[in-house]
Amino acid sequence: MSATSNEYIIREAKPEDLDAVIRLNRENLPENYPPYFFKMHRDRFPKAFLVAEFKGEIVGYIMCRVERGHLYTKKKPLGKQGHVISIAVTPRMRRKGIGTQLMLKAMKALREIYGVDEYYLEVRVSNRPAISLYEKLGFKKVHIIRGYYRDGEDAYLMAKTAEKD
Numbered sequence: 001m002s003a004t005s006n007e008y009i010i011r012e013a014k015p016e017d018l019d020a021v022i023r024l025n026r027e028n029l030p031e032n033y034p035p036y037f038f039k040m041h042r043d044r045f046p047k048a049f050l051v052a053e054f055k056g057e058i059v060g061y062i063m064c065r066v067e068r069g070h071l072y073t074k075k076k077p078l079g080k081q082g083h084v085i086s087i088a089v090t091p092r093m094r095r096k097g098i099g100t101q102l103m104l105k106a107m108k109a110l111r112e113i114y115g116v117d118e119y120y121l122e123v124r125v126s127n128r129p130a131i132s133l134y135e136k137l138g139f140k141k142v143h144i145i146r147g148y149y150r151d152g153e154d155a156y157l158m159a160k161t162a163e164k165d
């Protein structure tokens with residue numbers, strides 16, 4: 001599919017996409033990171049760092065990391081976790097399924113390429129759009145992290161088992 005059609009495409013982020021990703025992150029989320037943080041995650045986990053492109057413009061991204069630790073979904077005590085660090089879609093392109101597709105494709109890469117046992121993320125307790133997106137994908141609230149955000153807001157830790165299918 002060509003990037004100039006009326007459809008959006010989801011693809012792996014290239015180094016030259018990172019400025020646009022950083023801009024989207026700053027415009028759409030209070031949780032911002034220095035440029036090296038984006039570069040490091042793209043370099044280390046390129047198959048799970050995706051962008052949505054529409055008419056040649058980056059309109060969404062998802063950035064993930066693979067960790068080893070105690071599993072929230074408790075299939076076994078220790079395992080590999082796919083941590084969704086950050087996802088955003090530009091306001092005019094929301095509610096078209098882009099967030100869902102970014103999540104599904106990143107989850108597939110985390111499972112099939114990086115071999116994770118589960119996915120997890122933190123989300124503001126007030127962030128209804130994001131919480132309902134994650135719930136639709138089968139994520140469950142595991143617990144609340146009190147005062148997780150800089151402004152004092154609590155986070156839900158949400159997780160889902162990575163099924164091998």
Ligand code: ACO
Pocket residue numbers: 028029084085086087088089090093094095096097098099100101121122123124127128129130132133134136
């Ligand atoms: N109100 C209620 N439910 C919503 C809303 C909303 N405004 N937006 C999305 N949803 C839910 C709905 O169930 C929706 O399905 P439906 O449209 O069939 O009803 C479902 O999520 C899927 O929506 P998508 O169209 O796939 O999601 P979208 O492309 O709009 O992206 C996102 C969702 C990424 C949360 C977007 O709203 C956004 O960028 N928000 C600002 C940034 C943000 O909050 N990111 C998440 C922070 S947490 C983290 O990064 C780990």
Ligand code: ZN
Pocket residue numbers: 083084085121122
């Ligand atoms: Zn996190």
